[in-house]
Amino acid sequence: MVARVRITPKEKDQLSRIMKEGWNRDLEWWTIARIALTRSLQIAEAPDPETYATVSARPGGAELHSQQLTGEGKGEQEDFTDLYRGLLSIYEGRDLFQDEDVFHDCLQRHVRRGIAVISADLSSGADINRYIVDELFAERTGSSESVESDSVALGERVTKVLGQIGVGAKLVSSFEGPRLTRYTFELGLLDDLDRLRRGTSKIAFALGLGDAAVSVSLGSSARTVILDIPRPSSAWRTVGWSELAAGLSSQAAVAMSLPICVGTDVMGEPFLLDLAEAPHLFVGGTTGSGKSMCLHTIMLSLLMRQEHRPELLLIDPKAVEFAGYRDLPNLIGGGTVVSPEASLHALEGLVEAMDNRRDVLERFKARDIAEANANGAGLRRIVAVIDELGDLLMTRPEVDVPLIRLAQKARSVGIHLVLATQRPEAATFPGMLRSNVPSRIALTVQKASESRIILDDGGAEDLLGKGDMLVKFAGKQIVRVHGGRVTPADIIAAVR
Numbered sequence: 001m002v003a004r005v006r007i008t009p010k011e012k013d014q015l016s017r018i019m020k021e022g023w024n025r026d027l028e029w030w031t032i033a034r035i036a037l038t039r040s041l042q043i044a045e046a047p048d049p050e051t052y053a054t055v056s057a058r059p060g061g062a063e064l065h066s067q068q069l070t071g072e073g074k075g076e077q078e079d080f081t082d083l084y085r086g087l088l089s090i091y092e093g094r095d096l097f098q099d100e101d102v103f104h105d106c107l108q109r110h111v112r113r114g115i116a117v118i119s120a121d122l123s124s125g126a127d128i129n130r131y132i133v134d135e136l137f138a139e140r141t142g143s144s145e146s147v148e149s150d151s152v153a154l155g156e157r158v159t160k161v162l163g164q165i166g167v168g169a170k171l172v173s174s175f176e177g178p179r180l181t182r183y184t185f186e187l188g189l190l191d192d193l194d195r196l197r198r199g200t201s202k203i204a205f206a207l208g209l210g211d212a213a214v215s216v217s218l219g220s221s222a223r224t225v226i227l228d229i230p231r232p233s234s235a236w237r238t239v240g241w242s243e244l245a246a247g248l249s250s251q252a253a254v255a256m257s258l259p260i261c262v263g264t265d266v267m268g269e270p271f272l273l274d275l276a277e278a279p280h281l282f283v284g285g286t287t288g289s290g291k292s293m294c295l296h297t298i299m300l301s302l303l304m305r306q307e308h309r310p311e312l313l314l315i316d317p318k319a320v321e322f323a324g325y326r327d328l329p330n331l332i333g334g335g336t337v338v339s340p341e342a343s344l345h346a347l348e349g350l351v352e353a354m355d356n357r358r359d360v361l362e363r364f365k366a367r368d369i370a371e372a373n374a375n376g377a378g379l380r381r382i383v384a385v386i387d388e389l390g391d392l393l394m395t396r397p398e399v400d401v402p403l404i405r406l407a408q409k410a411r412s413v414g415i416h417l418v419l420a421t422q423r424p425e426a427a428t429f430p431g432m433l434r435s436n437v438p439s440r441i442a443l444t445v446q447k448a449s450e451s452r453i454i455l456d457d458g459g460a461e462d463l464l465g466k467g468d469m470l471v472k473f474a475g476k477q478i479v480r481v482h483g484g485r486v487t488p489a490d491i492i493a494a495v496r
């Protein structure tokens with residue numbers, strides 16, 4: 001246990017490097033430690049106690065008093081210790097108001113993880129001030145802040161703007177979904193439809209929406225069109241795990257072999273996918289787009305059904321995201337796989353398991369796992385989840401051999417892949433893998449070219465961030481989905 005928060009000599013060096021980036025080179029080092037704490041608190045998962053085991057005082061390391069981190073003992077106005085204690089209690093799933101040492105231990109793990117994450121995020125020469133704005137306060141910097149959140153007032157403005165671009169339209173109805181307000185308009189003339197479709201960027205411009213896109217689709221009754229207008233992030237409704245869990249308990253989900261729910265549709269209805277039908281899924285999005293959160297919703301979905309829980313292979317090169325799942329009894333290899341070497345080995349093991357299962361199918365004269373199980377084969381489905389496929393392919397390019405074999409042939413034997421990357425590029429999603437992984441989730445990306453790598457179509461560059469996504473399931477039409485947000489407590493409850 002620790003009374004103070006200690007960091008290792010290596011972490012102290014990383015901290016010094018971070019301090020030297022950007023404009024203000026005189027930042028105090030506890031300021032960076034506070035920023036590290038904030039960064040760590042953005043990750044849904046609690047820091048792994050093994051990776052961030054208690055550090056003892058040693059030469060070259062550094063020691064922080066919690067006064068420098070949380071203002072402990074500085075008097076009412078500046079002491080945020082109980083706020084942090086509350087936050088960390090949620091992460092740990094236990095009461096940190098009872099034990100000072102456990103609280104400091106936990107605080108230390110977060111600071112150390114935050115330093116590791118910022119150090120990895122911040123490329124050399126980057127500006128720490130810009131990083132703070134983009135990463136820590138991204139929600140407050142959206143350019144759509146000036147849009148009115150009141151749907152009636154906004155509806156009136158939209159009608160006026162439509163008039164300005166020469167579209168005669170009457171507002172029929174409006175509906176507030178989690179992040180977009182859906183307006184149904186009746187058009188006066190048939191030609192108004194073309195003018196409306198050509199004018200979407202003018203509408204966004206007139207409403208001050210920045211890059212956030214306005215989408216137009218045809219309504220279900222004659223002459224009606226639907227306009228989806230994004231609201232400012234302060235007027236979003238967070239989609240919580242309970243909503244996704246309700247969707248996963250529905251009749252539609254019960255009929256699926258591997259139901260997953262990553263969020264809701266534009267209208268706020270849970271959006272369900274059957275991973276068994278996918279049969280493999282690629283998830284791409286820039287850093288901070290909500291990719292890890294999306295993986296957590298997939299994991300929690302898979303853990304929801306006690307009876308049909310698949311076996312899981314978790315590959316996490318950053319050793320950050322999947323730490324909380326390592327005690328699950330259904331993990332292949334008994335833990336999460338971290339090193340590139342072990343990842344290659346684990347994927348080759350999965351190919352072997354696939355070949356063995358093909359023999360089982362032959363013995364049972366079955367075409368697929370469902371038929372074999374109906375005849376008593378008793379095979380559990382297997383889902384392999386790989387976070388940061390890009391990093392893995394860069395360090396161990398040979399992993400593409402087992403990955404492609406699995407993508408081509410594993411479906412019938414009930415083995416499914418979920419591959420995620422923050423760098424959706426041709427090199428991280430090579431052709432043979434692309435053609436055999438037909439289901440895709442695109443979170444926000446920086447460029448239209450990255451959107452095309454994921455979806456074979458543009459659009460993800462205009463998403464709203466923080467879990468906003470476009471989903472293309474098994475080559476079908478693209479659907480807009482607002483991702484769910486799970487808390488550390490949801491993960492703890494699911495793993496128990």
Ligand SMILES: Nc1ncnc2c1ncn2[C@@H]1O[C@H](COP(=O)(O)OP(=O)(O)OP(=O)(O)O)[C@@H](O)[C@H]1O
Nearest residue numbers: 042286287288289290291292293466467483484485
């Ligand atoms: N569906 C969501 N609703 C609300 N906030 C979300 C949602 N998804 C993610 N966020 C928030 O967005 C931030 C980034 O999320 P997350 O860590 O999942 O992104 P990421 O793409 O994995 O980033 P990185 O690659 O840096 O780990 C977090 O603060 C998280 O709380």
